[in-house]
Amino acid sequence: MIKYLIQKEFLQIRRNAFLPKLIIIFPIMIMCVMPWVMNMEVKNIVVDVVDLDRSTQSQQLVHDIEHNNYFIFHAQKPTYADALQDIEHAEADVVLVIPQDYAKDLTLGRQPQVLIAANAVNGTKGSMGSAYLSQIVTAHAMPNAAAIQQKMSTLFLYNKNQNYKLFMIPALFAIVMMLMTGFLPTLNIVGEKETGTIEQINVTPVSKWSFILAKLIPYWIIALFVITVCLLLAWLVYGLTPAGPVWLIYLLAMLLALFFSAFGLIISNYSDNMQQAVFVMWFFVVCIMLLSGLFTPTRSMPQWAYLTTYINPMHYFIDGMRTVFIRGGGFQSIGHQLLALLVIALFMATWAVRSYKKNI
Amino acid sequence: MKQFWSFVLKEGKHILRDKRTMLILFGMPVVMMLLFGFAISTDVKNVRTVVVTANSDHQTRVAIERLSQSEYFNIVRTVVTPQEAEQFIRNQKADIAIVFAKDFASKKSGLQFIVDAADPNMAQQWTSYAQQVLLNPASGLINTKMLYNPQAKSAYNFVPAIMGMLLMLVCAMMTSISIVKEKERGTMEVLLVSPVRPLMVIIAKAVPYLVLAFGILITILLMSKYVLGVPLAGSLVWILAVSTLYILLALSLGLLISNIAKTQLVALLLSAMVLLMPVVMLSGMMFPVESMPQVLQWLSAVVPPRYYISAMRKLMIMGVGISEVMHEVIILLAMTAVLLTIALKKFNTRLE
Numbered sequence: 001m002i003k004y005l006i007q008k009e010f011l012q013i014r015r016n017a018f019l020p021k022l023i024i025i026f027p028i029m030i031m032c033v034m035p036w037v038m039n040m041e042v043k044n045i046v047v048d049v050v051d052l053d054r055s056t057q058s059q060q061l062v063h064d065i066e067h068n069n070y071f072i073f074h075a076q077k078p079t080y081a082d083a084l085q086d087i088e089h090a091e092a093d094v095v096l097v098i099p100q101d102y103a104k105d106l107t108l109g110r111q112p113q114v115l116i117a118a119n120a121v122n123g124t125k126g127s128m129g130s131a132y133l134s135q136i137v138t139a140h141a142m143p144n145a146a147a148i149q150q151k152m153s154t155l156f157l158y159n160k161n162q163n164y165k166l167f168m169i170p171a172l173f174a175i176v177m178m179l180m181t182g183f184l185p186t187l188n189i190v191g192e193k194e195t196g197t198i199e200q201i202n203v204t205p206v207s208k209w210s211f212i213l214a215k216l217i218p219y220w221i222i223a224l225f226v227i228t229v230c231l232l233l234a235w236l237v238y239g240l241t242p243a244g245p246v247w248l249i250y251l252l253a254m255l256l257a258l259f260f261s262a263f264g265l266i267i268s269n270y271s272d273n274m275q276q277a278v279f280v281m282w283f284f285v286v287c288i289m290l291l292s293g294l295f296t297p298t299r300s301m302p303q304w305a306y307l308t309t310y311i312n313p314m315h316y317f318i319d320g321m322r323t324v325f326i327r328g329g330g331f332q333s334i335g336h337q338l339l340a341l342l343v344i345a346l347f348m349a350t351w352a353v354r355s356y357k358k359n360i
Numbered sequence: 361m362k363q364f365w366s367f368v369l370k371e372g373k374h375i376l377r378d379k380r381t382m383l384i385l386f387g388m389p390v391v392m393m394l395l396f397g398f399a400i401s402t403d404v405k406n407v408r409t410v411v412v413t414a415n416s417d418h419q420t421r422v423a424i425e426r427l428s429q430s431e432y433f434n435i436v437r438t439v440v441t442p443q444e445a446e447q448f449i450r451n452q453k454a455d456i457a458i459v460f461a462k463d464f465a466s467k468k469s470g471l472q473f474i475v476d477a478a479d480p481n482m483a484q485q486w487t488s489y490a491q492q493v494l495l496n497p498a499s500g501l502i503n504t505k506m507l508y509n510p511q512a513k514s515a516y517n518f519v520p521a522i523m524g525m526l527l528m529l530v531c532a533m534m535t536s537i538s539i540v541k542e543k544e545r546g547t548m549e550v551l552l553v554s555p556v557r558p559l560m561v562i563i564a565k566a567v568p569y570l571v572l573a574f575g576i577l578i579t580i581l582l583m584s585k586y587v588l589g590v591p592l593a594g595s596l597v598w599i600l601a602v603s604t605l606y607i608l609l610a611l612s613l614g615l616l617i618s619n620i621a622k623t624q625l626v627a628l629l630l631s632a633m634v635l636l637m638p639v640v641m642l643s644g645m646m647f648p649v650e651s652m653p654q655v656l657q658w659l660s661a662v663v664p665p666r667y668y669i670s671a672m673r674k675l676m677i678m679g680v681g682i683s684e685v686m687h688e689v690i691i692l693l694a695m696t697a698v699l700l701t702i703a704l705k706k707f708n709t710r711l712e
Contacts, residue, residue: 018626037641039651040481087507088680090670117505121677122648123512124402124481131488134502152494154487156477157449167479183632187625194624271380274624275537278632279384283391290395295646297482299406299455305399323452326478333451 001206005214013218019184027176027226031233034172035165040295045129047071048083048092055103061140065096070132080117087119094118094129096137106141114141158243158327165238170321171294173230173253174314178285180226181219181257185264186281188215189356190271202358212353216261223257224250243328249321252334255341256317262348269355288314313344363556367564374538375568385572389526389580396518397588402482404489409433410445412459412474420460423494427458430493442474449476456486508593508678519584520672521645524665526580527573527603528639531610532617533631535569539618540627562707566611573607584676593679602675602689606668609696613664615703639665667691 013019047065051058066073074092077083086092097115105112114137120126159166192198201211227250234240242249264281271277291305292298292314298306309315320337323329376382409427413420428435436454439445445457454476461470473490477483509516539562542548551561581599584590592599613635621627641647642660649660660666671688674680682689 016625018629022629033656034641036653036656038647040647041651042481042648044650084507088674088678088684090674114502115505116502117507119678120506120509120512120516121673122517123506123509123514125648126506126509127512128485130504130506134504137502152471152473152491154473154475156475156480156483157446159477159480159483162477162480162483164480183629187628191625273378273541274628275534275541276378276381276384278628279381279388282632283384283388286388287391287395290400296400296402297479299408300401300403301399305395319452322478323450327450327452327476329450329452 002210002214005206005210006217009214009218023180023222023225026180027229028233030172030176031230032237034175035168035238038168038172039164040124041164042125042128043070045071045094045125045132046074046092047133048074048086048095049076050078050080050083050095050097051076052100053098053102057103057106058098061098061137064136064140065133068136071129080115084117087117092119093125094133096133112141166240166326167322169234169238169240170325171318173227173321174256174292174294174318175289176226176230177223177253177256178260178289178314181223182260182264182285183278183281184222185215185219185261186268186277187274189265189268190274190277194273208353208356208358212265212349212356215265216258216349216352219261219264220254220257223253223261227253242325244324244330244333248324248331248334251338252317252320252324252341255338255345256313258345259313259341259348262345262352265352266348266355269352269357288312291315292318294318311344313341316340316344363554364560364564367551367556367561368567371538371565372568372571375572385530385576386579389522389576390583392522392526393519393580393583393588396522397513397515397590400518401514402485404432404482404485407433407456407486407489408436408454409490410448410454410457411435411438412440412442412445412457413438414440414462423460427490427493432489432493442472445474449474456490458490513590515584515588515590516677517673518645519580519588519590520669520676521643523577523580523603523672524606524643524669525636525639525645526576527607527668528610528613528665529636530573530576531569531607532614532635533628534572535566535611535614536617536621536627536631537624538569539565539615540621540624543618543622544624558707559704562615566615569611569614570607573610577603577607590677591679592676594675595682598682599672599675602668602671602685602692605689605692605696606664609664609692609699612696612700612703616699616706619703619706638663642666643669645669664692664695667695 013023049062049065051062062076065071074086077086080095080097083092083095083097087095095117097117099113099115102112102114116130116133116137118126118130156162189198192201231242231246231249263284267277267280267284271280291301291308292312293309294314298309298315301309316337320334320341323333323337327333411424411427413424424435424438427433437448439448442457442459445454445459448454449457456476457474459472459474461472471494473487475483475487506512539548542551552558554561556564577600581592585592614631617627617630617635621630639645642649642656642663643665644660645665649657649666652660667688671685671692674685675682
């Protein structure tokens, strides 16, 4: 029985003019384009300098900044107000004001008051830019403090070149899986409701379990295909391969696919039309995605938001995925993530079956 | 005119009857504002730290004490070898390990940070914070001033972006779907044979969504001022004027999609994946445009929300005058004109 139902699902997908193309092209497009986009690296910070001292030492500092690769030097301005205007025109991001008597204060051992004003509309950019600029100024003004800093070394584990793509590619796996195995099932049952074919199924002796299972299995197969494409592309295009065992990645992906397709079917069961289903799904997807730690660390969240990560499957997935893919962790490392994902996914699958009503 | 208004009324009833969509439409801005305002942050705090030290002399203990008292670091464990510390990091029990060498007390050296660099930005910030806590470098030399956003809160950056995304979503996606739905159900024919001109039918469809979009816009502005504490620094008139322009643009985009799409499914996927994904990714909402490779920067030049978000950041947050955003406004105007012309040209009064 279930074999024919699955066959029916595949026929429906294949006969749609749009879906097969979407399933094949979408992961490829995302994997080829998005790693270049999802780059939160802070760079191209444009600096304006206001030098009120005009001594050899202050000019040396200006010179240091001009030749720093991290910053783009824009111009020297006569006054702070002029520089501020550059910021308002979005031509500069940071202004450095070197006070009068900068050189004299330094030679006399007094502390000159250097001002750094950063455009902080983008908070990360503003604070990282000003922090880095103040390092340069410190190194110039107080060679002693700079020397101590150099005695400390830092070892960057797992991601030696601090490649942002390595961080984002597991997140992209998650996003692709979410969109493919989340949205297609959401549209599925409600689509049958709208076209009226659901009634034909309702009058057959097909049980609830086999009906829902037949809806879930095709998306599992699609998920298998999608994750394989993603892994291959990560290797071919970016030269990134998982540091840990590949079967764990598949296991994680399968569990996440089960969760999202079950979740999609639940929403589909409760919705009356496609528009409603998509909006509800979209709402949940955004919340799940933003609160999972895909982009920002979960531990920076306030307490109430952190508590939600305990029931957020995406959080377990991305934690496990990054541990396997980047840090090279094995089965013991992600044991509890796997267990949590399994429990959540099974709960959702049961709910999906329960919420499907054969009588209207 | 009376006929026109009854069409508007009909469309309004369609929207109001769907309680769940209404709830989501107004619930979404509220939830997103709360999430972006409070939950999404990249502050350094609760960093799980492992201390690696073989001997516990006075100097080391003082340093560890200072770390654990800072608000940024939680010391979860003290171990003897760096290998053990690495195991902790690999199993996601710790984020950073600080290795004190044997001769740490004698001279101020021999200190190593082993940090989980899976997230490069955070890894850098963790080490620089740890350095600051341990070293306490001379302050007072540099005064840093954060313009427009003194606490470097992410909400300031995100509020204009949320406006750009939600207005696009409501206007483009909802209008396109509601038109295609009529086509699919066959009720479009009924509308087209009515005495109202076909163009008026479409405009009447757009009006309720225009009202809805304004409702959402005002909700967002009120929330940002009174709940998130993001100031509206610029003139409210210009903020509303530029937003109106953007809403018109989104509506014409929706109209265009409804011309292309034959079924609801296609209209939905077209607006969700072809429209919404680029909007979120390429508009500079989360990921800065200038960090992208050149090709993608060109591509992002045709994404309308990019200009709207940039204009809103300047008007709302920086509080500059309209003359500073002329560039963005002109591009938005041109885009609206082009899209509207294409959409109206392609609009068929007959069904195949």
